[in-house]
Amino acid sequence: MRVQDEQFGMIVDYEDIRQNIHKVYDYIYPEYNLLAATRVATEYAEDDPSISITVGASALAYSILIAAEEYELAAQLKDKIFTLGWTEEHCGSDLLSIRTQATPMSDNPNERNFHIKGSKWLINCSFHADYHLILAKTDPNQDGPRSLSFFLVPQSSCKNWERLETHVLRGMVLTKFDIDGPGVQVGKLGHGLSIIQRMALPSKYQCTSMGVRMLHGSIPAAVEWLGEKRIFGSNPLQFSNVFRQMYDITLKGALYDFMFFRAAALNENGFLQFHGTTLKSFLLLRINEVLSKNWLTVGSKGFVAQSVIGRDAIDSFVLPVFDGHYTINTLMTAKHADRYLGAELHMDMEEQLHRLSQNLYEERPGSEIEANPKEVRKPPFFSYAGYLNQFGVPLPIDWEELIQKCREITDEIEVLGLGSEPEYRYKTGELIHWLESLQAACELWKLTHENNYLNTIVIQYNGVVNHVNTIISEGSLSAEFMLPARQVPISGDTSDPVAFLKRLLNVRAMVRQMPAMSAGD
Ligand SMILES: Cc1cc2nc3c(=O)[nH]c(=O)nc-3n(C[C@H](O)[C@H](O)[C@H](O)COP(=O)(O)OP(=O)(O)OC[C@H]3O[C@@H](n4cnc5c(N)ncnc54)[C@H](O)[C@@H]3O)c2cc1C
Known part of the structure; x- marks a missing residue:
């Protein structure tokens, strides 16, 4: 080749x-x-x-x-x-x-x-x-x-x-x-710019798919190597510090993989640009982070030229930059913030999960390349808290309070006259991306019934918390800081850590093994 x-x-x-x-x-x-x-x-x-x-x-x-x-x-x-x-x-x-x-x-x-x-x-x-x-x-x-x-x-x-x-x-x-x-x-x-805008709508998905393929190659390679190597009379994966890091990497890798296919499945009805910009900025930045952490955790093996682990970590850095810098994509999402945080439309959880379980991973012809950029400027957002309240997530997270807090932050940014500053438009766009990834984590958990994915929800929730606190801290806002949530204990048999982690990474198999949700289930 x-x-x-x-x-x-x-x-x-x-x-x-x-x-x-x-x-x-x-x-x-x-x-x-x-x-x-x-x-x-x-x-x-x-x-x-x-x-x-x-x-x-x-x-x-x-x-x-x-x-x-x-x-x-x-x-x-x-x-x-x-x-x-x-x-x-x-x-x-x-x-x-x-x-x-x-x-x-x-x-x-x-x-x-x-x-x-x-x-x-x-x-x-x-x-x-x-x-x-x-x-x-x-x-x-x-x-x-x-x-x-x-x-x-x-x-x-x-x-x-x-x-x-x-x-x-x-x-x-x-x-x-x-x-x-x-x-x-x-x-x-x-019409050069409008042709670019039209072509850029689906191209964000194409670019991100490469990042997702890198996750598929690099994380299992790291898990296998750490489970096979012997140092100090054991496999590194048996050391609790290494296992915990790989557990965290695995949960993130699983969610990011799910987020890509979820976006492709839900990109109709005006959501093409919203999901695409989330992928091309937020998701690819997170993929950089997780591939870098994966490389550091695996150690020397990842540095050998033949290893996909180091190669993909390095190569993944260009994905959020070329073909539309991630900043621009995040600024585009910021334009949706008011409508995203203030949406009241009811979304039925069963219906949305049914849509997802029908469309996830399906390769179907579509008209993404013909979409008119004007038509995707106002996706019909639905009530965030109203939707997530239906999930019955067994964690002490108050969805109404979370959205209220985010609105408090964006309102204070406006009151301080910072709303049109690129710094705050970027931060607002990032906030929406974090919230969307948290919503995706809830869907992943609900679609698979996998208890370890509750910790994916906690990780994303804490990501939102961290981001909100950074906005408060850097802007000296008067809003109260948010508190992070606690993870649940790791569940399942971890005596074979390679098998345990590889099962969690295989989201597609896990979604498919669940009976297809039908609206009204
Ligand atoms: C490996 C590689 C391959 C490439 N291949 C091609 C190719 O085949 N064809 C091609 O045409 N191009 C190609 N490019 C160029 C690529 O498309 C550009 O990287 C991209 O357009 C972004 O431009 P830039 O990286 O110069 O950053 P800039 O756009 O110059 O950004 C610099 C900084 O300014 C910030 N910034 C930019 N705009 C704004 C704004 N409006 N508001 C606030 N902040 C902003 C960004 O966040 C960034 O931090 C390639 C790049 C790389 C690295």
């Missing part, structure tokens, strides 16, 4: 990718199947993150053609590698300040052929690609939301590639390069 290249050393095998990438595109067009496309990409990559991301980046670029409704091109170009040609060295998230320019080839107002001139930076696959989806401006003096357009630029219009080696994904080849040649308009002129 990797080849020794004379110029670049050991890199992903672009020729093999070119021959196989249509298998991923086939799940993007003519029918869009989000989970199947990500599964096929990671299966092809055999979970090598450099290959997954190379294929994933090309698939995201290909999906720009769909978001721009360029179906003929999408049908014709299934055996090509594409790049996402957005970033320039001087700008990252601030795409409106790009400088690459597109000049029409004639005076015809309907001209679709342009001369593209500019430079792109840190672009994956750019030396080996067949086509680039280049973001450019027809008028470099404009910087409004209608100033950006997409162009399909062949490799022959590019030059001066210079490899940029990175700390992550070292099998990929990223370059900076110049463009000076013809390109064809993709979508309508001035």
Whole structure:
């Protein structure tokens, strides 16, 4: 899957990718199947993150053609590698300040052929690609939301590639390069930003799926190694300190895995963006943390180059950054805070769990790539406390009080005039993400009836508490600090810790072994 290249050393095998990438595109067009496309990409990559991301980046670029409704091109170009040609060295998230320019080839107002001139930076696959989806401006003096357009630029219009080696994904080849040649308009002129927004809705799920696959590889590998190695006459996993750390990592890994598939299952009815932004920021940051902790706990074995444990911990760091910085995603969630915390709509627990147990892990065609960003701006949130009160969680958590506390915090932020500060918008977005992860933990427990997952609820609750207390502390707010909750004793037979932890990690099996919930159960 990797080849020794004379110029670049050991890199992903672009020729093999070119021959196989249509298998991923086939799940993007003519029918869009989000989970199947990500599964096929990671299966092809055999979970090598450099290959997954190379294929994933090309698939995201290909999906720009769909978001721009360029179906003929999408049908014709299934055996090509594409790049996402957005970033320039001087700008990252601030795409409106790009400088690459597109000049029409004639005076015809309907001209679709342009001369593209500019430079792109840190672009994956750019030396080996067949086509680039280049973001450019027809008028470099404009910087409004209608100033950006997409162009399909062949490799022959590019030059001066210079490899940029990175700390992550070292099998990929990223370059900076110049463009000076013809390109064809993709979508309508001035619609670049709205095409990105449309394509970005499902792309957040694709990017996160790679983080989730890393959990699947790294945590069991750590559990197995710690259960097999012998030091001081025992397996490290038998030491209570190591076991407790791996128990914590396992519970978090199980929840994060569940949160991904839950988001994919519940992303209808306007929730596409809300769940996607939670995944792309909150979940991927938590995945970084848990993979790092996993690596530290396992020790030296994780540092060996062949080990997935160290590799995935390092590579996971890029996931919340590229293809939309996590900050931007968190700021998007902050816009929902008032509606999220104040929602009164009743959500029936049985109905929601039924929906989940029907849709979890199902690879079904959907219209995520065609969703209009405007339609996902107001998801119909429901009463948080009203929903969780139905769960009968046997922990001393008062859901009404929790939501009341969060509202007290956001109200005080407003009263102090801090509501429009990026710092507080970010903190508010994070607060909503923590609350959503706590809700997911309750669903995980209820769907599996697994008592150890009560501790997942406690961990997420304490995450909310910690976040609220940080806001109070850093902002010197007058609100009272919150108290954390106590975990319940570990339940079940832990005499075989490897089997015990691996069972808890296998959320899919645990959900499936429960009789499917039917509304009214
Ligand atoms: C390995 C790798 C591969 C990549 N591949 C590609 C590729 O193939 N194609 C491509 O086009 N790009 C690619 N990129 C670039 C990537 O998309 C950018 O990293 C991304 O756009 C974010 O930009 P940035 O990292 O420069 O950070 P910036 O956006 O410059 O952010 C810097 C800091 O400012 C903060 N910030 C940013 N905006 C705001 C705001 N509005 N309000 C408050 N704070 C803000 C952020 O939190 C961050 O802390 C790649 C990057 C990496 C690392």
